[in-house]
Amino acid sequence: MRVLGFLLLAAATPAAAQTALPPAELANRQLSDPRREAQARALMEEIRCLVCAGQSIADSDADMAGDMRALVRERIAAGESPGKVRDWLIARYGDAVSYDPPWSWRSAPLWIAPLIVLAFGLWLARGLFRRRR
Amino acid sequence: MIAEAGLAALWLAAALCALQLALVAIGMKEGRGDLIAAVRPVAMVQGLLAAASFLILIWLFVRSDMSVELVVANSHSAKPLMYRIAGAWGNHEGSMLMWVTVLAIAGACIAAFERQLTSAMHAATMGAQAFIGLGFYAFLLFASNPFARLSPPAPEGLGLNPLLQDPGLAFHPPTLYIGYVGLSIAFSFAVGALVTGEVGPKFARAMRPWVLIAWIFLTIGITAGSYWAYYELGWGGWWFWDPVENASLMPWLAATALLHSVSVLATRDGLRAWTLMLAVVAFSMSMVGTFLVRSGILTSVHAFAVDPTRGTFILVLLALYIGGALALYGSRVAHVRSGAPFDPVSREGALVANNLLLSVILAIVLIGTLYPLIADGLFSEQLSVGPPYFNATAGPIALLLVAIMAAGPLLRWRSDRLGALGARLRFAVIAGATMALALVILGAEAGVMPFIGLVLAAGVAVASLAPLWGRNLKRTPLFTWGMVIAHLGIAVSLAGMSANAAFTKETLAAARFGDVLEVGPFRVKFMGVRPVAGPNWSALEAELRAVRGGAPMRLLPQARFFASPPTNTNEAAIRTLWDGQLYAVMGARDDDRWQIRLWWKPFVTLIWLGGALIALGGLLSLVGRWRRERAAALRESWL
Numbered sequence: 001m002r003v004l005g006f007l008l009l010a011a012a013t014p015a016a017a018q019t020a021l022p023p024a025e026l027a028n029r030q031l032s033d034p035r036r037e038a039q040a041r042a043l044m045e046e047i048r049c050l051v052c053a054g055q056s057i058a059d060s061d062a063d064m065a066g067d068m069r070a071l072v073r074e075r076i077a078a079g080e081s082p083g084k085v086r087d088w089l090i091a092r093y094g095d096a097v098s099y100d101p102p103w104s105w106r107s108a109p110l111w112i113a114p115l116i117v118l119a120f121g122l123w124l125a126r127g128l129f130r131r132r133r
Numbered sequence: 134m135i136a137e138a139g140l141a142a143l144w145l146a147a148a149l150c151a152l153q154l155a156l157v158a159i160g161m162k163e164g165r166g167d168l169i170a171a172v173r174p175v176a177m178v179q180g181l182l183a184a185a186s187f188l189i190l191i192w193l194f195v196r197s198d199m200s201v202e203l204v205v206a207n208s209h210s211a212k213p214l215m216y217r218i219a220g221a222w223g224n225h226e227g228s229m230l231m232w233v234t235v236l237a238i239a240g241a242c243i244a245a246f247e248r249q250l251t252s253a254m255h256a257a258t259m260g261a262q263a264f265i266g267l268g269f270y271a272f273l274l275f276a277s278n279p280f281a282r283l284s285p286p287a288p289e290g291l292g293l294n295p296l297l298q299d300p301g302l303a304f305h306p307p308t309l310y311i312g313y314v315g316l317s318i319a320f321s322f323a324v325g326a327l328v329t330g331e332v333g334p335k336f337a338r339a340m341r342p343w344v345l346i347a348w349i350f351l352t353i354g355i356t357a358g359s360y361w362a363y364y365e366l367g368w369g370g371w372w373f374w375d376p377v378e379n380a381s382l383m384p385w386l387a388a389t390a391l392l393h394s395v396s397v398l399a400t401r402d403g404l405r406a407w408t409l410m411l412a413v414v415a416f417s418m419s420m421v422g423t424f425l426v427r428s429g430i431l432t433s434v435h436a437f438a439v440d441p442t443r444g445t446f447i448l449v450l451l452a453l454y455i456g457g458a459l460a461l462y463g464s465r466v467a468h469v470r471s472g473a474p475f476d477p478v479s480r481e482g483a484l485v486a487n488n489l490l491l492s493v494i495l496a497i498v499l500i501g502t503l504y505p506l507i508a509d510g511l512f513s514e515q516l517s518v519g520p521p522y523f524n525a526t527a528g529p530i531a532l533l534l535v536a537i538m539a540a541g542p543l544l545r546w547r548s549d550r551l552g553a554l555g556a557r558l559r560f561a562v563i564a565g566a567t568m569a570l571a572l573v574i575l576g577a578e579a580g581v582m583p584f585i586g587l588v589l590a591a592g593v594a595v596a597s598l599a600p601l602w603g604r605n606l607k608r609t610p611l612f613t614w615g616m617v618i619a620h621l622g623i624a625v626s627l628a629g630m631s632a633n634a635a636f637t638k639e640t641l642a643a644a645r646f647g648d649v650l651e652v653g654p655f656r657v658k659f660m661g662v663r664p665v666a667g668p669n670w671s672a673l674e675a676e677l678r679a680v681r682g683g684a685p686m687r688l689l690p691q692a693r694f695f696a697s698p699p700t701n702t703n704e705a706a707i708r709t710l711w712d713g714q715l716y717a718v719m720g721a722r723d724d725d726r727w728q729i730r731l732w733w734k735p736f737v738t739l740i741w742l743g744g745a746l747i748a749l750g751g752l753l754s755l756v757g758r759w760r761r762e763r764a765a766a767l768r769e770s771w772l
Contacts, residue, residue, distance in 0.1 A: 028720060028728045030641050041639070048517045054375040056519065059368030061703070061720075099519025106514050110504050114526055117496040121489040128404070128485060129477050 026073040027066030033077075040076040044069055046099045047089060056099060136201050139189035140280040143230070146182035146237060147270035149175050150263050153240075157260030161253065169256045173244040176259055179266075180241025187221075187234040190279055194221040200286035203227060203279050209292040209697050211669045219303035220293045225427060225443070226279035228306060232423065233269045235314040240266065243318060249339040249762075251331060258325035265317055268450040276446050292697035295670070301361040309354035309381055313419040315347030316384055319391060320416035323409045324458060327465040332405045337398035338762065340412070342755055344395060348388045349751040355381050356744030367703035367718045369637070369732045371740060374523045379502045380422030383495055387415035390491040393484045401546055403472035403481055407488065413462060417455045418495070424451050430506065476548040483541035490534040497527045528582055535589055535627060538620055539596035558596060565592030579635030586631030594624035611757025619750025626743025632713075632736035643726040653733030654681045655715060657688075662719075662727060670695045672704070675719040675727065679708070690719040713737055 031037040044058035049065040057065040057072070068089075075085045089097050101107040153175045160168030193201050194217050197210040207224040208217055222231045240262040247255060273279070296302075322340045326332045358381065363371040372378065391411040397404045424430075428444030475481040501518045508514040543557045568591035572584060579587065597620035601609060638653035650657045660676040672691040679686045688706035695702065708715045713735035720728030 028641050028730070029643065030639070046519070046521045048519065054373060054377075054519075056373075059366065059370050059373075061367070094515055096515035096517045099517050100521035100525075101516050101518055106508060106512055107504075107516060110500060110518065110522065111526070113500045114493055114497045118489070118493045121492055124407075125485050125489055128407075129475065129482070 026070040026077075028069075029073075031073055031077050036076050037073075039082050040073045043076070043082040043085060044072055046086070047072065048097050048099050050093060050097060135189060136193060136198070136280040136282060139186045139193070140278070142182045142186040142189065143270070143274065143280075146179050146186065147267070147274060149179040149182065150237070150266040150270055153179065153263040154260055154267060157256050157263065161256055161260070166252075169252060172256060172259045176244035176262070177241045180237045180244075183234045183237035187230055190227060190230055191218055191221045193280075194218060197290065199288065199290060200282055200284070202281045202283040205283055205287040205290045207293055208290040209669070210289065211697070212293065212298070213668050215300065215303055216293060216298045219297070222306050222310075223293050223297050226273075226277045228310070229269070229273050229277050229427065230279045231307065231310055232314055233266070233273055235310050236262075236266050236269060236317055239315055239318050243321075243343075247339065249335065250325075251329070254325050254329045254331050254336070256325075257328040258321045261321035261324035262317065265321070265454060268453065272443075272446050272450060276443050290697075292695070294698070295693070295695040295700045295702050296365065298669075298695075299361065299365055301357055302365070305354060305358050305361060308350050308357065312347050312349075312351030312354050312388075313381075313384055313422065315343065315350060316388060316416040316419050318343040318347070319388075319412040320458065323412035324461060326409060327461050327469075330465070330468050332398075332409065332469050334399050334402050337395045337408065338758075341392075341395050341399060342758060344388060344391055344412075344415075345751055345755045345758075348385070348392055349748050349755065351381070351385045351388060352744060352748040352751060355385055356741050356748065359744070360741050364705050364707055365702075367705045368730075369639075369716050369734065371633070371737070374501070374520050376502050377426055379498050380425045383418040383422060383498055383502075384415055386491050386495040386498065387411060387418050390488045390495075391415050393487050393491075397481050397484050398472065401473050401475070401481060403475060404485070404488075405469050405472045406466050409466070409469065410462065411488070413455075413458045414495075417451075417458070418499075420447075420451050420454060421499075424448060425502070473547075475546070478544070478551055478554070479548050480541065480544045480546045483537055483544050486537050487534065487541065490530055490537070494527045494530055494534070497523065497530070501526075524582070532582070532585055532589060535593055535623060538623060539593045542600045542616060542620065543596070557599060561592040561596035561599065564595040565589065567591065577635065579631070583631040583635035586627050587635070590624045590628035590631060593627070594621060597621040597624055611760065612754045613757075615750045615752070615754025615757055617750070618753060619747045622743045622746030622748075622750055624743070625739050625746055626741075629736055629739025629741075629743060633734050633740065636735040637737075638733040640729075640731040642729050642731075643723045644729050645726050650729065650731060652715075652731040653735075655679045655731075655733060656681075657717070657729075657731055659727070659729060665691065667693070669697070673719070675717075675729065677706070677717055677729070679715055679717075686715070688715065688717045690717045692719050692721075709738060 031040060041058065045056050047057045047068065049055045049057045049060040049062055049068070051062050051064045052060045055065070057068045072085055072089075075088070076082065080088075086098060086100075090102060095102055101110060153172055156168045156172050156175065159165065160172070190203075193204055194208050195214065197204060197208060197217065199205050199210075203224060203226050204220075207227070208220040212220065221227045240259065243255075243258060243262065247258075250258065319340060322336070322343070326336055355378075358378070359371050362373065362378075363369070391408065394404045394408045394411055398408045424444070424447045428447055430444055501522055505516045505518055508516045539561055540554055540558060543554060565588045569584075569588045572579060572587060577584075597617055600613060600617055640650050640652040640657075642648075642650050644650060644659040646659060646661050648659045650659065657677050657679045660678055662673055662675050665672050665674045670693045672693040674689050674691045677688040677690070679688060686708050688708055690706040691704035693702045693704055694700075703718050703720070706717045713733060714737050716732040716734060718730040720730060722728075
């Protein structure tokens with residue numbers, strides 16, 4: 001628990017983390033349980049590094065990404081489901097932290113617009129075909 | 134004086150561009166053949182002047198002329214020659230000058246080499262090309278002058294982003310830009326066709342080689358860019374759905390659709406309006422990509438400019454050109470007669486499916502890239518759209534598209550039977566089933582999508598070769614070979630992507646000297662760390678010794694430090710074996726231990742090998758078509 005508190009502090013103060021605190025233990029170390037590590041890895045690929053340009057925390061050299069990786073591994077190791085860890089990260093850092101936009105009416109166009117394009121395309125294509133006798 | 138000469142050449146080129154537009158406008162309106170005849174030489178001289186201006190900028194960078202603002206901001210005299218040259222386009226102004234130069238040279242090429250079009254159609258095309266050019270000359274001259282002087286001159290330059298100092302990346306932008314801007318030719322052809330109403334097989338055959346050339350360069354550019362990201366960023370990823378990557382993918386998707394619809398138009402005189410639309414969309418996507426990257430609206434490694442006037446300027450150009458072309462399309466498309474009809478089950482039907490699915494993928498990429506900006510602007514909502522969204526939406530559609538690609542070339546034009554198709558696909562089905570069985574028996578823990586991907590790749594690889602079945606291979610036309618190899622490339626690439634997603638092994642560790650790490654089938658011993666120096670960097674280099682039976686392999690990943698500007702980068706050590714790549718990165722120091730990251734990536738190389746095959750297929754197709762056209766022209770001249 002002390003480690004967790006320390007990690008929370010590290011993540012909450014990224015500026016300080018860059019200078020004063022040593023890198024978190026699990027930032028660059030894998031979990032011993034391969035199943036949990038795979039879960040953590042999959043989740044890290046879907047979490048955005050907030051101080052980087054277009055990178056997930058799974059592939060960023062930034063200190064803050066390392067701290068967030070450690071947070072994810074810590075929580076997964078403690079038995080939390082990836083979904084819960086994601087929700088916790090979203091509650092903490094906002095929707096922008098998740099590369100998989102949470103469903104809401106504001107993010108709905110992302111899924112609806114491709115369907116509209118498909119329907120429109122099918123309607124256009126229909127006119128191209130010859131009627132069967 | 135040299136910088137001023139460059140600027141003067143640029144102004145002259147812009148003036149000739151305006152002249153070109155005026156000649157076309159007046160010539161076509163008043164039916165003056167003499168004015169139209171002047172368009173070709175004017176366009177060629179314009180191309181030469183723009184090229185001269187760009188060469189002068191490169192010369193300034195080579196000489197490290199520190200009285201030029203752009204050189205000071207983006208170069209350093211201690212840089213190796215190659216990166217001084219590449220520095221000329223590794224910044225906003227220089228890359229826009231390259232954009233305009235490629236545009237002008239493309240125009241000069243249509244002027245010099247395009248002989249198939251009627252004179253009215255050719256003139257209209259040149260007019261459209263000049264109209265696009267004018268806007269971008271204005272942008273360059275009024276908002277992004279690359280030749281601005283610095284007074285007094287600086288003693289030394291600030292340097293180039295070390296991430297960009299890589300041989301792959303030095304030649305990545307020119308390749309992509311030839312692709313992006315080459316699509317302007319298709320756009321201008323479409324505008325010319327809308328103005329004159331001449332849409333048919335002849336038009337399609339004239340346009341196809343230009344589209345092919347642009348598409349080949351785009352394919353090479355994207356493939357090389359992906360490999361660059363893979364080895365340079367040091368985390369083993371090869372595609373990030375980063376907005377800048379998407380900006381290059383969107384024109385490629387549109388150009389791929391265009392290539393296929395143009396073949397329907399050339400062979401069967403079908404899909405006329407649709408082909409024109411795709412030609413407009415393809416270059417529009419190039420311009421949208423340029424806007425996204427150049428306006429600085431996306432904060433990313435690639436965005437050099439954070440300057441709202443420039444963004445607004447490009448946005449206005451974008452609205453003018455895309456809006457104008459779409460308005461022209463809307464008002465004129467009714468005059469384009471619809472082409473020959475066909476059955477749903479036919480070669481045309483498969484190509485329509487190709488177009489439709491590529492368009493939907495394009496829409497997904499476009500929406501996914503732009504929506505965060507829209508959501509931010511409309512509701513001040515911060516959203517991130519990334520791999521989970523794109524993989525979940527575009528992934529299944531891409532797999533469906535690949536499945537249709539297996540069938541398409543085996544279908545007859547106009548009308549065919551599903552039963553006959555099934556018989557032609559039997560070996561492909563057997564190959565796919567064998568792969569599925571092998572994966573299950575070996576107990577491979579692939580996810581759903583990688584599993585489908587591997588099965589599909591096996592089937593499609595066989596199906597893509599099927600058009601050669603029972604043919605005399607020596608007499609098979611080169612463009613058929615082109616199609617076969619490009620489709621095979623898709624299967625190879627898909628196999629690489631799926632294998633990488635399914636079987637990659639990762640080991641992250643903090644290691645002391647002498648520690649042995651395991652990754653996949655390898656045992657990797659950490660031998661030590663030593664300092665090394667390069668031309669403008671110093672580094673710490675780890676020595677790793679990897680064994681998988683047989684002789685040990687040495688891997689030497691580096692952590693590099695660049696002094697100007699001060700930056701740290703990781704140089705991954707990658708060992709390519711027949712069945713994959715071993716990838717090693719050295720991270721930071723952690724007391725007496727060093728962070729070492731290791732990956733074993735089975736068959737990952739196939740991703741880029743596939744990309745290379747796709748480009749090669751395009752090249753064979755281009756040469757094959759060119760030969761056939763030339764043979765046809767010779768026959769005509771004999772008659």
